[in-house]
Amino acid sequence: MATDYLQITDVTVTFDGFVAVDKVNLTVLKGDLRFLIGPNGAGKTTLVDAVSGLVPSTGYVEFAGQQLSGRKVHRIARMGVGRTFQTATVFEKLTVVQNLDIAAGAGRGPLSLLRRRRGVPPTVAEALETIGLTELADTPAGILAHGQKQWLEIGMLLVQNAQLLLLDEPVAGMSADERDQTGRLLQRIAQERTVVIVEHDMDFMRAFAKSVTVLAAGKVLSEGTVAQVQADPKVQEVYLGTAAHAAGAPTEDAAALIAAQAAQVEELVEVTDHGAGAQASAGVGRSEGTG
Numbered sequence: 001m002a003t004d005y006l007q008i009t010d011v012t013v014t015f016d017g018f019v020a021v022d023k024v025n026l027t028v029l030k031g032d033l034r035f036l037i038g039p040n041g042a043g044k045t046t047l048v049d050a051v052s053g054l055v056p057s058t059g060y061v062e063f064a065g066q067q068l069s070g071r072k073v074h075r076i077a078r079m080g081v082g083r084t085f086q087t088a089t090v091f092e093k094l095t096v097v098q099n100l101d102i103a104a105g106a107g108r109g110p111l112s113l114l115r116r117r118r119g120v121p122p123t124v125a126e127a128l129e130t131i132g133l134t135e136l137a138d139t140p141a142g143i144l145a146h147g148q149k150q151w152l153e154i155g156m157l158l159v160q161n162a163q164l165l166l167l168d169e170p171v172a173g174m175s176a177d178e179r180d181q182t183g184r185l186l187q188r189i190a191q192e193r194t195v196v197i198v199e200h201d202m203d204f205m206r207a208f209a210k211s212v213t214v215l216a217a218g219k220v221l222s223e224g225t226v227a228q229v230q231a232d233p234k235v236q237e238v239y240l241g242t243a244a245h246a247a248g249a250p251t252e253d254a255a256a257l258i259a260a261q262a263a264q265v266e267e268l269v270e271v272t273d274h275g276a277g278a279q280a281s282a283g284v285g286r287s288e289g290t291g
């Protein structure tokens, strides 16, 4: 019988001989909220691309008992795999509800989409409620706040009935308040679906991850709860190692990378030393402009 989990087995992605993802094995159960972290270039986005069919890969990927590997992007999407990107892709001129309606009708023909609809379909109403945009249903998506656009995009995956959500840095550029709301939204969604989040924001990860996989140089370096992963000397080492490597090239980017990654290490160590209570410290969790 099909079970709702993502199983990645020996997945490898190669670009012109460069191995970006190297024999990765990963299992994510329904109800989990899995964060995928790691230094820049670790292969996080590429792994998610491989699962969603955007880049060719070898190995085997299965979700809810169905084979994803080897299938085309649109086929994988129809099998219940939803993906967001670092920049929200919503139809700016259409209202919130129209965006959701179009997403919900992705499987319908153009005529039925054009036909005037009476009222809001229940799935759309439910998604509006879940993402907290009911009051803004008739607002053009283009004038939504940054965080609200991201929530709308997540809502579009919900109405498409995506059961596996792959989210690439969903809180990048959000205010602290928006990050918090997003975390709680994802926790609610993860009760019913499988959620994998690529993230650089350590505060966000610490506050909301149920489990964490750390990638480095295309391989799984560490896996477990937030506390386990942060206490893993290999994890601390790889962040420090990357910073030290960047120090060889004294550019502005390298300096920013060092500062950001040193902050990440500080956070890692801090949590290891003092437990989850250290959350409020260290605002820097992202390395901007280097990825």
Ligand SMILES: Nc1ncnc2c1ncn2[C@@H]1O[C@H](COP(=O)(O)OP(=O)(O)OP(=O)(O)O)[C@@H](O)[C@H]1O
Residues within 6 Å of the ligand: 015, 018, 020, 038, 039, 040, 041, 042, 043, 044, 045, 046, 047, 290, 291
């Ligand atoms: N289309 C591509 N062609 C060639 N190399 C690529 C391509 N996409 C990614 N890479 C390389 O693969 C490696 C992994 O990239 P990826 O974007 O998956 O890393 P990441 O962990 O998501 O990094 P970041 O956190 O900076 O987004 C990098 O060295 C990157 O330059």
